[in-house]
Amino acid sequence: MIPGAETPDRRGRTGLHLVGRDLDRNPDVVVRDVELLSADWYVLRATTYEHRQHDGTVTTERRETYDRGDGATVLLYEPARRTVLLTRQFRYAVYVNEHPDGMLLETAAGLLDDDAPEEAVRREAAEETGVEIGEIEHVFDVYMSPGSVTERLHFYAAPYAGTPGGTRAGIAEEGEHIEVVELGFDEALAAIGTTIVDAKTVMLLQWAALSGPFSAPPA
Structure with missing residues (x-):
């Protein structure tokens, strides 16, 4: 058994x-x-x-x-400087499926465990980036791979404060070795399909461009 x-x-x-x-x-x-x-x-x-x-x-x-349970992810953005804050970490699942080095650029994310989605996403943002984030906006909830994976992912966006650029974060005891990467929003948007190939990140960047914080052209 x-x-x-x-x-x-x-x-x-x-x-x-x-x-x-x-x-x-x-x-x-x-x-x-x-x-x-x-x-x-x-x-x-x-x-x-x-x-x-x-x-x-x-x-x-x-x-x-x-x-594997449900999860939550958040796009961290700084509207005045038109930047977003992403993470880069090794993901074996993409490495074994033809990603060049397995080092994936993505939005901060994690499983809910026993927390409510907003609590979980605040926890993950703090653990993975170390920055202070503002009011969280719920964007949508999506089933990411409905053919075989039960997970429903809760999507959020929130402004952040500070310019970490290149710092390290994550919980070492859990095998997390995360690089915090700040990018200009337009640079990140242009990187979709090349250096940014993570689905949740692509979806949040496109949302930000179409109806989110960067939907209006820069002044």
Whole structure:
């Protein structure tokens, strides 16, 4: 038996094989079985369900889902100088999938754990950048990879104070070695698709340009 079902996993969780069995919000989908595949830290499940199609036929499908909890991210910006504050850190998942060195430029982000989204994003901004941030604006909530990952990401934006430029941050005990990178907003926007290839960062930069703090042309 995989830990996390009847026996606790290393985070003390049980009952992870029951999640999703009681779903009934969609009358065309009936969950028949949930198999716990792994709960080493996050949770991998295989769910078998019946799905009634538009023509009335019923198919049986089996899908794997990866549950790492929900997260939050924030675009930190300084409107007077037209700058944004990003982080650069090593991400093995992109490194193994053809990113040149795995050092990804991205907005500050992290999992909610047991915090509300706004509390979590303030925590992550402080840990990953070390700057003081102002009033937080909620932008939108998005499912980032709905084919297999359950995570819903809460997007925020907030002004920041100070010019850290090149400082280091992160919690070393958690394996975080983060470089804080300040960029001109126009430079960051132009870098989309080249040096900025992280989805949440691209989305927040485009929001900032279309309807956010940099939507109006510079005076």
